[in-house]
Structure formats: C-alpha cells, structure tokens
Amino acid sequence: MNALASDNHAIRVEGLHKAFGKVQALRGIDFAVPRGSVLGVLGPNGAGKTTAVRILSTLLRPDSGTASIEGHDVVRDAAAVRRVIALAGQATAIQVELTGRENLDIMGRLRHLERNDVRARTADLLERFDLVDAADRPAKTYSGGMKRRLDLAASLMGDPAVLFLDEPTTGLDPYGRLGMWDVIRQLAAQGTTILLTTQYLDEADELADDIIVIERGQVIAQGTSDQLKDRVGGDVLEFTVVDRDLVARAVEAVAGLTDTEPRVNAESRRVALQVGSRGSHAIVDAVRRLDAAGVETDGLALHRPSLDDVFLAVTGHAAESEDGAVRGRGRRPAAQKEAAER
Known part of the structure; x- marks a missing residue:
C-alpha cells in the first residue's frame, strides 16, 4: 500500500501552485482532510477554490507541488484517483432531455457497473434523494433543487470514497439549499469524505468539520469553526448606520471603546467592533457615543463571533467576490472569471 494511504487522511495537498498566464490562481496551498470528514473551503470568487478542486479531480495539472487522494498522486496515478472520487460542479452535468432514471442508468x-447493480443503485439513489415520483419525467421539468439532487445522485453511482462539491448550493432558493444541506449531512454520516467549496459562511459553519479560508490563491486561515471564531476574540458589537454619509462619524464615535479598531463594510454600512468581555457595558457606551454624535443606527446588538467576523478579521474585508458582489450574487465578466477560476 502507498505510504500516504496508510495514514488517516483521504486528501493531502502540499505546496500546490497553478498559474494561468500572469494570473496566479494558487500560490502554494497546503491542507489535509481526514477520512470521513467534511472540509469547507471558503473564499470569494477568484480565490482559487475551483482551481484546487479541478487539480484534485485530475482535470488540471498543477505547475508545482503535490496532491494525493487515498494515497494516489493526482498526476502520476490519475486513473486510480478517478476510480475513488466523484465531482459535482457548480453547473449540473445531467442530460435534461432524459428522465432522472435514464440519467442515473x-x-x-x-462506471462499468453490472446491469443488476445499476438497477439497484438507481433505485436506492432515487429513494435517497427524494426523486422517486419524478424518476420517469424528463429532467428539464425538474426544479433547480431537484436538478442539483439528481446531479449529486449521478455522481454517487460509483459509490466514491471522496466527493468534491464545488459550490453545490449556488443559485438554489432557501428551501433547495436546506435540502442540499441535509443530503450532504447524510453522506458525511455514512463516512464519505467531502471537500466542499462555498462562498457562504453559514454553509461552512453548518456542514464542515474543518475549514480553510483561501484568498488570492493562498490559505490565510484554517481550523474548526470554533477555533476560527476564537481568533476574533470575545463578543462582537455590531450595528448598521442608517445614513450612508454618517458611517465615518459612527466609526469615529465608537473608536476607543476597546483596543481594537472598528471594521466597516461600506456597502452594507455595517460596523463591527470586537469588545471582548465588556458585553452590555460596551452596548451602553456605544449607544451614548452614537447619540452624542447624532448617528442613527439599526440592529445594534452583541453577538458571539461568526464566520463573517472571522473572514473580516483575517482578510480585512467582508466575504465578497473581488468585484464587490456579496457572496456570489454578482457576476464578473466571463473572460476575467475564466482566467481566475479556470
């Protein structure tokens, strides 16, 4: 057995680099994923998440560094890697003219499965993904959430040990998103190793055992959700400034409440300030200062650090795509996106 396969890690990545012309998509990332766990890979559009997934799934060759899946090198043993993985990308790979059952067949x-195994596996997956009633309808009649579930079911036909999910809930409505979360939890409970890329901080918080944050092709933070939140330190006071023109005045008013500087999302007018253990005292002081400055606020509250706070603390800005669109709601020009996330 390969030495790497004898440890408890299904995925190992060391010093991975990849460039597209002058665009450095990956700048030497390192991480490992224990078997049977979920790794959340968090970052904005253009961070390098999809590039990493494509290298790990043998669709791209790295410029340097190494990566292995279940002990198989993704370059030297690509065929072996493909036998133990599955990939569900941002766009579904199903044939919409065919029925759900035909797609799985x-x-x-x-996957070169025996005919009886195909029938049994198809029936099991249709049941597991709640697609039995729609099994014999053309997939073009499915909702977005149903198409995503069918795409994921198709990727599981070979019963992979490692599953790559590249932003699987992008574009889904809230109901479809929660349904996909349930499916991912079930797969993890059954022992599948999952690498999940996402722009959604709450998604990583809900699903991942461990998280890495990637920005501009580098890992800038990693750990469990609680470990990352502990990096922020203590409670966070947060509020929205009603008048956009008074954001700077609000920041000046609360500056000095603690040793940390207020963090500002200029687009949403949201101000956050780490207050440690001061808690309710910080709220009282903040209200007095903001009133004295003539600043009207909304949603002033104290909360434990979230992954949003972590992202803001380690990157210096909110979790947005690099063109300023919040967590995948905007789109960059196709040529720019292709270069950065090819």
Whole structure:
C-alpha cells in the first residue's frame, strides 16, 4: 500500500501552485482532510477554490507541488484517483432531455457497473434523494433543487470514497439549499469524505468539520469553526448606520471603546467592533457615543463571533467576490472569471 494511504487522511495537498498566464490562481496551498470528514473551503470568487478542486479531480495539472487522494498522486496515478472520487460542479452535468432514471442508468454504465447493480443503485439513489415520483419525467421539468439532487445522485453511482462539491448550493432558493444541506449531512454520516467549496459562511459553519479560508490563491486561515471564531476574540458589537454619509462619524464615535479598531463594510454600512468581555457595558457606551454624535443606527446588538467576523478579521474585508458582489450574487465578466477560476 502507498505510504500516504496508510495514514488517516483521504486528501493531502502540499505546496500546490497553478498559474494561468500572469494570473496566479494558487500560490502554494497546503491542507489535509481526514477520512470521513467534511472540509469547507471558503473564499470569494477568484480565490482559487475551483482551481484546487479541478487539480484534485485530475482535470488540471498543477505547475508545482503535490496532491494525493487515498494515497494516489493526482498526476502520476490519475486513473486510480478517478476510480475513488466523484465531482459535482457548480453547473449540473445531467442530460435534461432524459428522465432522472435514464440519467442515473447512463452514469452507471459509464462506471462499468453490472446491469443488476445499476438497477439497484438507481433505485436506492432515487429513494435517497427524494426523486422517486419524478424518476420517469424528463429532467428539464425538474426544479433547480431537484436538478442539483439528481446531479449529486449521478455522481454517487460509483459509490466514491471522496466527493468534491464545488459550490453545490449556488443559485438554489432557501428551501433547495436546506435540502442540499441535509443530503450532504447524510453522506458525511455514512463516512464519505467531502471537500466542499462555498462562498457562504453559514454553509461552512453548518456542514464542515474543518475549514480553510483561501484568498488570492493562498490559505490565510484554517481550523474548526470554533477555533476560527476564537481568533476574533470575545463578543462582537455590531450595528448598521442608517445614513450612508454618517458611517465615518459612527466609526469615529465608537473608536476607543476597546483596543481594537472598528471594521466597516461600506456597502452594507455595517460596523463591527470586537469588545471582548465588556458585553452590555460596551452596548451602553456605544449607544451614548452614537447619540452624542447624532448617528442613527439599526440592529445594534452583541453577538458571539461568526464566520463573517472571522473572514473580516483575517482578510480585512467582508466575504465578497473581488468585484464587490456579496457572496456570489454578482457576476464578473466571463473572460476575467475564466482566467481566475479556470
């Protein structure tokens, strides 16, 4: 057995670099994923998440560094890697003219499964993903959430040990998103190793055992959700300034409440300040200062650090795509996105 396969890590990445022309998509990332766990890979559009997934799934070759899946090198042993992985990307790979059952049947044949195994596996996956009633309808009649579930079911026809989910809930409505979360939890409970890329901080918080934050091709933070939140330190006082023109005045008013500087999201007019253990005293002082400065606020509250706070603390800005769109709601020009996230 390969030495790397004898440890408890299903995925190992060391010093991975990848460039597209002058664009450095990955700048030497390192991480490892224990078997049966979920790793959340968090970062804005263009951070390098999709590039990393494509290298790990053998669709791209790295410029330097190494990566292995279940002990198989993704470059030297690509065929072996493909036998133990599955990938569900940002866009579904199903044939919408075919029925759900036919899509799964084709995927089973491509996996060279025996005919009886294809039938059994198809029936099991249709049941597991709540698609039995729609199994014999063309996939073009499915909702977005149903198409995502079918795409994920198709990727599982070969019963992979390692599953790559590249932003699986992007574009889904809240109901579809929660449904996909349930599916991911079930897969993790059954022992599948999952690498989940996402722009959604709450998604990583809900699903991941460990999290790495990538920005501009580098890992800038990693740990469990609680460990990352502990980096922020203590409670966070947060509020929204009603008048955009008074944001600077609000920051000046609360500056000095603690040793830390207020953090500002200029787009949402949201101000956050780490207050440690001062708690309610900090709220009282902040209200007095803001009133004295003539600043009207909304949603002033004290809360434990969230992953939003972590991202803001380690990157210096909110979790946004690099063109300023909040967590995937905007789109960059196709050429720019292709270069950065190819």
